[in-house]
Amino acid sequence: MDSVQGVVAKTDCNDCPLKDKPHLAPFNHLGGPGIEQYKVGELRLTAGTNILMEGLKSPHLYTLIEGVAFRHKGLSDGRRQILNYAFPGDLVGLQGSLLGEMQHSIDALSDVALCVFDRSCLFDMFEKSPAAAYEITWRGAKDETILDENLLSVGRRSAQERAAYLLALLYQRAKLVGLAPKNRLNFPLTQLHIADTLGLSIVHTNRTLKVLSTKKVIQWQDRGCTILNPDALLEISGWEGLDSLTPRARL
Amino acid sequence: MDSVQGVVAKTDCNDCPLKDKPHLAPFNHLGGPGIEQYKVGELRLTAGTNILMEGLKSPHLYTLIEGVAFRHKGLSDGRRQILNYAFPGDLVGLQGSLLGEMQHSIDALSDVALCVFDRSCLFDMFEKSPAAAYEITWRGAKDETILDENLLSVGRRSAQERAAYLLALLYQRAKLVGLAPKNRLNFPLTQLHIADTLGLSIVHTNRTLKVLSTKKVIQWQDRGCTILNPDALLEISGWEGLDSLTPRARL
DNA sequence: CGTTATCTTGACTGAAATCAATCCCGGTGG
DNA sequence: CCACCGGGATTGATTTCAGTCAAGATAACG
Structure with a gap:
């Protein structure tokens, strides 16, 4: 556990600091085995580091465990727009997993800890757990709500x-x-x-x-x-x- | 079929002008019965009309069949921001169905025809057809991609x-x-x-x-x-x- | 203790908003 | 047929907001 950065050993989901947050309830009573079967590791990164890069195809999907991250997109001349922020409990990289390729980048704002899942777990979850699938979709809609408000804000406030x-x-x-x-x-x-x-x-x-x-x-x-x-x-x-x-x- | 506006009789999905569009493929081979079992009617509205209003809880979910619509949000003093547009084949009102209450309004840009589904079909589809559930989530992600680009545009271009x-x-x-x-x-x-x-x-x-x-x-x-x-x-x-x-x- | 990132401030420039008329054209009613 | 009306598109003049340039101040950091 000394490594400042990089994938570290897989720890038990029962020790997860988010375990008791209501956020994750639907994933805990997945039909049959819990979410931990999909977990492939953990990732700790220092503030300012890139987590996912626009254009890349990541095989992973993440849950932010600790810290804050942000999604952003840039123009070729360096102008940058931050789109949204991610807080503990949030899914990170869902768009990329669904669409195959990241359309935006995600950076660590603070030091972060992420739980790493294999991208394929998405398909599995949709097959095996309607509740988990619904939860994911619901979160996506929630996210879009915030984006809507951000756009209203930038456009008209x-x-x-x-x-x-x-x-x-x-x-x-x-x-x-x-x-x-x-x-x-x-x-x-x-x-x-x-x-x-x-x-x-x-x-x-x-x-x-x-x-x-x-x-x-x-x-x-x-x-x-x-x-x-x-x-x-x-x-x-x-x-x-x-x-x-x-x-x-x-x- | 003379009514210019309002819910009209339910027509067969086999006559749907979108039937052969690749967009809808996943809904056609739902496990068992097709999408038409969920259809509760049709709605035709003239250009400029409101389809769904911010703050309301609609029992319906729509597919845009003909015409163009747009999502928008407003501030109390009248300033308005258009968030995105919907074209034939697009789902309309998904956010509201998922979150319970519309966080934005949707208006008809041109005359439009919509296919009306009961909101509860969402839950049914998630239960019965992982492929359809995945399709819906995938579309949501696609939508968010456009929203991201819009935000980049308004913020930095x-x-x-x-x-x-x-x-x-x-x-x-x-x-x-x-x-x-x-x-x-x-x-x-x-x-x-x-x-x-x-x-x-x-x-x-x-x-x-x-x-x-x-x-x-x-x-x-x-x-x-x-x-x-x-x-x-x-x-x-x-x-x-x-x-x-x-x-x-x-x- | 210098170096660098971040925050501040002032002066000036420039992009976009606002205010105020027109213009254009399709529709309406006399 | 034609005057009138209203939504939409234009244009000019002016103001305001926000960007750019430039320079310090401050404070964390190696």
Whole structure:
């Protein structure tokens, strides 16, 4: 377990830190054997590393166990757009597994730990467990919901509204998985990441965040962001927040 | 069959104009009974009508048979962002069926005909046909791919690049289903729709399209757009085009 | 202790929004 | 047949927002 990076020995799913999270319930009572039969290893990567690269065909599908990652796409001249973030419990690389080739890249934002599954487990799961298949599809739809809101944001919200929306979203998602202790986003998000998510230049992003700071809504210090007033963020952004409702229809 | 609008009698799926399209193959050899057992009716709506509204819980899932529709979300003050378009053969309302409540609206761009299924057919299909379940999930992933590119576009491409990308995308998708005869987009797309898709004002959209017209790449006339030079559109946008590759891995 | 990544700030430029008219054309009703 | 109307497309003038350029400040890091 000393290796900082690379595939390490397979540990028991019963020790999984996510074991008791409601997220994964459907995978635990798969018809017959549990999810662990599909697990082929673990992967630990340091912050800033690439997990999956656009254009490549990965034989693997991942679950993010620890840390935060982000999906992004780039243009040939270097411009980059961050599409979405992944938090512990999220599936990583599903699109690539389904479509055969990655259409975007995924990088580790913080140090991350991933659980590695063979791509073929997807087909198996669809064959053997309707509940698991449904769960996967449901998650995909959920993901698309966030993407929709991101697109609305980048397309139609002002810089300040956009920034407020993004921070509110990250805050809510981080909080759900314990990554926002004392309301501080507990991962190394830089203003460049924010800029590339909002579709703004880094300079303008900085100025926009400054306005939010002046309003005492957030605080940026020591390379990190603390949310001082979550409600004000929602107010400013005009976003409803993650639907607390939506208890998934059971299959 | 005279009614211009509303649910009409159920016709046989064997008469479906989409029957022979490769799109639907997986649904045709569902384990046992075909897709038609789930069909509960048909819906015809005129251009500009709302199909599904944000916030509502629809008991139905649709397949678009004829015409073009678009998904969109709005802010409280009226700003609107078009997220994606639906062409014949596409599933409409899947997100709502999965998540219980629509997170976006869907409107008819042209006159449309939709095939109506009961929402519960989803659960049934997952139970009874892994191939159909996989197909649905695969389509969701494909959709998300387009959404990703749209987000990259709105976030990082210049106005002209964006417009070129959008028109190239619509052209390619329309062509696939025969809606681009003589390279003319055969549906009533207005510059306002384009503006709301690109995240630009309508005035600036007009000026941007004018530049493309001047370059003889497109032609806007009689309330419609003709693609004069598809390759130039791709060139300008820096977009690769819909992956001609990606023959889906069969379940 | 220098090096590098990140954050900040100021000055200037440029892209896109906004405001305000027109224009064009198909449809409507007198 | 023709005046009127309304949605859509254009165009010009002006303002505003955001990008770019340039330079420091700050602070983690080897």
